[in-house]
Amino acid sequence: MDQTTSSMKHNGCEEGTEVFSHHGVVLKNANYHEDDTTCNGTLTVTQYTDGKRIQWKPIAVSEVSECPEQDEWAMVDTVNQRTRTVSGGGGDIRMHPVNVEMREVKSYIINKRKRELTLLLRDGSSHAFVFQYGSIQDFTYILRACLKTRRSKRRKNLYLVTGDRNESQPLTHSFAELNLFSDNSTDAVWRFVSNLKHRPYETTLQTFSKLTDTILYRTPEHRPPEEMAAELVNSLHELPEGDVEVEGYHVVEVPTNMPPRPVVTRSPPLSMEQWKEAMDDFGLISNPQRIKEIIFKGGICRPLRFIVWKFLLGYFPWNSTAKERQEIVKKKSDDYFRMKLQWRTMSESQEERFSDYRDKKSLIEKDVNRTDRTMDFFAGDNNPNLSLLNDILMTYVMYNFDLGYVQGMSDLLSPILILMSNEVDAFWCFVGFMDRVSSNFDVDQAGMKTQMSALFGLISAADQELATYLDRHESANMFFCFRWILVLFKREFNNDDIMTLWEVLWTDLPCRNFHLLICLAILDCEKNILIENNYGFTEILKHINDLSLKIDLNSTLCTAEAIYNQFSCMQDLPLSIKKLIGLAPESTSGDSQDGNSSTTSCEDNGYDHDNDENDISIIRDYTSEEEAFEKALCHNYI
Template identity: 40%
Template sequence: MPKDTILFERNRVTIKEKSPQSETRATPLDEITGTITVIENDRGKFFRFVPLGLEDVMTDDWALINGGHSIVCDKNDGDSVATSSSPLLKFRFHFNLNDLRSVRRHHMVHGIAHMVFILKDGTTLPAFYFNHGGSKELLQKLAQYLPLEKSTQDTRLYIVKDDLQRENSSQSISAFDQLNLFDNSNDIMKRFQGNDSRRTAIERFSRVTNFLKDTFLGQNELISTTENSDRKFECDATALMESFNGDFRESNNDGFEVIYKVDFKKLPDVARGQPLTVKEWQMSFDKDGRIIDVKKLKERIFRGGLVSNVLRRDVWKFLLNYYPWSSTRDDRIELAKQRKSEYHTMKVQWKSINEQQKQKNNLFRDRGSLIEKDVTRTDRTHEYFQGENNVHVKVLYDILMTYNMYNFDLGYVQGMNDLLSPILVIMDDEVDAFWCFVGLMSRMEQNFHMDQLHIKSQLSNLHTLLQFIDAELAKYLVENNANNMYFFFRWMLICFKREFSFDDVMYLWEVIWTDHICRNFELLICLAILISQKTVIMESKFGCTEILKFFNDLSCNLDLDTCLLSAEKLYIQLATHRDIPTSIAKILGLPTGPNQQYLSTVENATYPRKIYTEQPRGTMNLDNSYFRQESEPSLVPVQHETTEAALNDFLQ
């Protein structure tokens, strides 16, 4: 092993990591303390972070995380693989300084400075907190060996400048490997024959099931393949990319170009509220058990969520249409009896199917096998599903099988297990969980249709909104083959289930389910996060693969309240826009008539709004500094005849 020379060392550095499956926000691994060193040997200069207790654990340069275990591989001996059950191993980091793309240093006058490192492949390391100082010294040390340049857009961001050109064509193919839509711990050790990157990308992509393939290809489209004498397949990935990209077309006005002059005014203070309490909930009913003010109640939930899982057990039944909002206490008692009977009737139907009948029904048999496979690995680190022969895993299976009978045309599609899991945790009752899941699927069923028209449309809507809000970033994504927005695919498919902690997911879902301020609020959450990372993405010169990896690494490293605040500010910017295009208004459910007025939340002001039938070329440019401001755009359209239109008129 090469002899290491220590160039920099600082101990008592901590990582604050939030587990996606933890039921509570404070877990034993929330803070990991260790030592940062910068070392040099004959292979180069390297950054290392070693948690306390792992100083004597011998590993080489990298580790693959497989479920709850760490598979540590020695690069000098590809066949040498050791397995350790230490959960701290995944917090041991080691990278070559030449792989660093950017570093962000947050320094407060009264507070603990922290640094975030982003690698050239888009990998984002967790924030390192320097409890006893040293972040400035580390930055100075890095500047001795790397061409660091401070960002002009964000003074906390330092970019490593280099002249390497990205290969966008290869990135668009290898990006499929980064989707990680559904976990399969066995796949990580699989070997693939052949070196063709296109074939490998498609094969790995197809492991997510035919459902995901149809997302990008369409149900009746095929990827042509040829087979050579070595029985290695060469797949035409171009068809895959063209099929998906073909659904994203930009619309422009013919003859006139709309230019906006942005005039920022004072925005109202947008703040999150306290969670709805049990007492408030109890006082929301009249003497017959009917909710008095549904709109006010939804607004309270939107602002602060619900105070406890016990309260969620009651409120979610309304949010998910188990109970109508207008129902009385007696109505709900009768409805619960009726739905319990209906559920058990459907459950008996599939339970009574014998093995001989299963063999004659391939679709039913295959769905049952897929459900059984998926539930055994659904949130198994959550205490509700932990342990061998867990009864709740069996209930999860029974509910999904019953839903397969209830909605046999749709059946079961991978990802539904992720949506059901939090509902079962809250309800802790098989019948109630089933009917709440039915309510959720009534909102999200289109995400799982085989033609995938809805989810394609939602990703297209994301890009349409981005074109209007931030044309510069939208153009950058186009230039880097990322305008299909499929780095948000998992977020949209299972509604951020993998992006936040278990508690935060439940809070986020109940906020979205209120449908309080607009339609498709989840799109604005995606855009708020995307725009907040604009400087890092563009100045780091991320391509398609790096962007996808970068957003995957944001999982469980996002502050939910900040995301919700930023999304609401985006909505206010759009809703108070005087000249909003029809396409934007329809996405958010805003008035689309030419003489409609929108009642703004800003001092009850009303704005006459011109509605364009085509997407204007002018945009609102909101960089990440926007989210630190309190300002409102008033956009005044000015029409100029384009050169092409003027020339056509002249020639006629």
């Protein structure tokens, strides 16, 4: 770490004065890995004529710039993080420098034993930095010297920016001019501060009734006005919590129906030994439910994934023998290549008269060329795996032409193809996956809107404070979660984590809509940041996008399961929520007569509205919100 006065370039040729510099700082973005050094660089604070700026520059970027046409301190695109520069051979990443105006910092978070710092900006975007060497204390000292901050009472590692240090401080200075107290009444002042904590409403009314008085008070030398004002401001932030009896008033904290959240832990993944023990001599899985429970709690070990995924995705029936599966592979292979031949043998003249097919083919070609190109499996030019990706998607068009291809499907196929490394196996597993999420790709987006409506219903039942906040900030439509639901968090986790998450979801435990509880778990973690920073829809949207590859999967899964357990223990849980998360049998909707209990999906009968007075409506009318939906769709995806 260095504090220097060297010159830096900004906005063309302007020279700035570098007041702080720290080397060995890693930009934690969508390409970050713990052992990766390609994101290493220098973090500086530089003074320009328009104010101080926080700047990060990768080591590879030259420090010499002769008035370039485009400022080398270009802001990182926090919404569309898929824009990358890929070399022909290995998919190298060109790291873009970061340039942030100091006054744009809304708050910051200190994580991981004070080695990681995340800057949250006023527009909802964020930048996370990992300090490989030394401490971040010097940098946070600079922040505190430039910005007025206070520690959040909701989240101890969150620090909120309350103003600029060089701004005037009218609040502090104004208390000496409010004329609230009698002359030489120091005791009355401090009695007011004390009373404010214990009798907030009465004290406030009594005090501000004196605003019309014209008597000035004087503070003794050992009690300067700034100290008294600071204490008073702090007291305003320390009002009593919970139910407090006061004279003539009753301060009530809104109660919650949610029981205490239990502690949930993860277990080891399904092992090869457990899998072999589950098979009889004919290769039949004796207890599929037990296998699913193990997968839900811990996932699947890597060598076993390519086998078990075929069962989870319906390629192989759970009640099939080894001999029957051999026959299935042969038949599925014949079916696949027959469908592939249909589009491979289509002539150009046929394509010219088949506009729908031609449009789908063009869209697939574009998406294939930008799907996971930074991964070794798809990196480089003329990669044969890209051809496999293209062929499988084109064959799916022939398999399901009503749906065809919609942007985003390539994201779902990519991890499957990487794992299977076989065209036929990958195709039929992809078919099974699409059978689960096909409603996500409806032309009218009805399936997506229904799920986002259900998500808000879950939030309303679990956390009324968050639900109220989102509703008041035009975010109850949950459109900022569009990308999460559309491709089941594919862009939020790295490839290993997304495989674990997907196989957990494919167990349908504890319910088919567990992905909505995953959303709720993430929002539960981010709640304080959204509320403390007073983010609106646009800022929430950008903040959620910036969480990509910054979410801890294990803690998220534990939280989601714990929330489900909380719901399970609630006595007055609305019927619609019970059906949504599989706590009520299908027969309660009137659609089933057999009385068997089963989990319910969003696309089935989980969203009916019975004439139950205790039920709540979780379907919202979005007919007047199409503009917001289009905005979210544009910012959230592609």
